[in-house]
Amino acid sequence: MANNSLIGESLMYTINDRMILVQIFVSVFLCINLLLITTLLLKDFFYRTMRYILFALILVSDCLCLIMTDILLILSYFRCIIQMWLCISIYIVLSLYTFVTPVTLTAMTLERYVAICMPLRHGELCSTLRALHCILIIHGLSFVPCLVFLSIFFASASRSFYTQARVCSVEIFILYSWQGHIRSAMCQFYFLVMFIAIVFSYVKIMKVAKSASGENKKSSWKGVRTVVLHAFQLLLCLIQLWCPLIEAAVLEINVTLFINVRYFNYVTFILAPRCLSPLIYGLRDDKFLLALKSYVLCGLYKKKSNSF
Numbered sequence: 214m215a216n217n218s219l220i221g222e223s224l225m226y227t228i229n230d231r232m233i234l235v236q237i238f239v240s241v242f243l244c245i246n247l248l249l250i251t252t253l254l255l256k257d258f259f260y261r262t263m264r265y266i267l268f269a270l271i272l273v274s275d276c277l278c279l280i281m282t283d284i285l286l287i288l289s290y291f292r293c294i295i296q297m298w299l300c301i302s303i304y305i306v307l308s309l310y311t312f313v314t315p316v317t318l319t320a321m322t323l324e325r326y327v328a329i330c331m332p333l334r335h336g337e338l339c340s341t342l343r344a345l346h347c348i349l350i351i352h353g354l355s356f357v358p359c360l361v362f363l364s365i366f367f368a369s370a371s372r373s374f375y376t377q378a379r380v381c382s383v384e385i386f387i388l389y390s391w392q393g394h395i396r397s398a399m400c401q402f403y404f405l406v407m408f409i410a411i412v413f414s415y416v417k418i419m420k421v422a423k424s425a426s427g428e429n430k431k432s433s434w435k436g437v438r439t440v441v442l443h444a445f446q447l448l449l450c451l452i453q454l455w456c457p458l459i460e461a462a463v464l465e466i467n468v469t470l471f472i473n474v475r476y477f478n479y480v481t482f483i484l485a486p487r488c489l490s491p492l493i494y495g496l497r498d499d500k501f502l503l504a505l506k507s508y509v510l511c512g513l514y515k516k517k518s519n520s521f
Contacts, residue, residue, distance in 0.1 A: 231476050232290060238480070239283045242488045246272045246279075249495050252505045263339040263347070264328075265501070267321045270348060274313040275487040281307040282483055289380055297374065300381035305359055312355035312403065314486070315450045318443050319407040320347055325436045326414040329421050358399045365392055404451045411447060415440045435497075442493045446486050453482040 250272050259265040281303060288295065328335045366386045379385055387393045418440060422433035456478040464471040495501055 232286075235283070235286065235476075235479070235484075238484055239279050242484065243276060243279055245488070245491055246276050248509070249491055249505070250276075252501070252508050255508060256504050258500070259504075261341050263341070263344040264321060264324050266341070266344040267317050267324065267347070268495070268501075270351070271314055271317050271321075272491075274310045274317065277306065277310045278314065279484070279487055281310075282479075285381055286479070289382060292380055294378040295381055296378050297376070300379065300385070301363070303381060304383065304386065305363070308359035308362070309352070309355050311453075312358060313351060315404065315407055315447050316351045316355050318447055319410050320351060322411050322414045322440050322443050325439055326417055329433050329436045330417050358396070358403065361399060362386070362392070362396050365395065401451075404447065407447060408444070408451070411440060411444045415444065439493065439497070442489070446489045446493065449482055449486040449489075453478075453486070456482055 250269060253259045253265060253269045253272075259269070285303065285307070287293075324339055327338050331338070363386075366388070369388050369392070387396070415437065418433060418436045422437050456475075460471060460475050460478065463474045495505070
């Protein structure tokens with residue numbers, strides 16, 4: 214009994230340490246994203262450029278995902294129960310913005326493709342109005358998996374289920390194993406289409422980069438690197454969809470191993486992709502970096518950042 218008690222206390226101590234570490238990560242990433250969003254709001258130039266508008270959408274989406282997943286993590290850790298209607302509301306928002314980030318990444322990749330491979334049509338295809346239309350399309354496409362999955366859930370669940378109070382998690386919406394298979398199949402289909410779009414853009418930009426010269430060559434190769442980073446970020450988002458299947462299999466083997474795997478998956482495939490956006494499309498962009506320096510250093514770089 215004493216040994217079991219010590220093991221339990223040791224396990225809780227490890228989890229507490231990890232919870233604190235996760236809260237630090239989430240706080241840091243949220244502060245960075247909010248700083249970048251504030252920077253985007255300071256310059257009119259960013260409002261008129263499609264790639265910065267989409268970049269702002271990714272930052273907002275990442276912030277919402279970080280906040281919602283962290284709330285669910287805390288509720289799950291402390292075994293807090295909430296009403297089903299509130300859990301469904303949280304799931305809708307989280308599901309929507311889980312897809313908004315990768316779909317927006319694909320749209321940003323296609324914008325780079327148009328800018329490098331079709332420069333004469335870039336102004337027409339990537340205008341501010343088209344960017345707003347693109348945001349609506351992104352949200353529409355991102356909501357389809359959630360709509361289908363919830364429709365299946367509502368058709369399968371009994372009326373008493375909605376009046377219950379439970380610990381909120383995605384798993385409680387999967388009443389039958391085939392529902393999980395449908396959800397997984399839809400997610401894999403979405404990410405397959407997005408990955409094909411990114412590979413197509415990469416191949417086309419590579420061809421232009423090899424044949425370009427001077428400034429065009431430099432811009433093209435920068436576009437190639439951006440597309441590669443987008444593909445890597447999308448791959449992390451794709452692996453996130455496999456995590457529940459892996460965790461369910463591990464849970465049947467060992468509880469402690471399940472806790473370790475779930476913590477690793479959360480940090481690697483949920484937190485990590487959300488912190489790559491500032492590095493990929495923020496700090497690597499010269500104009501945005503100058504504006505960021507100007508804001509952070511209280512106008513010290515004002516003259517340089519006003520040059521665009």
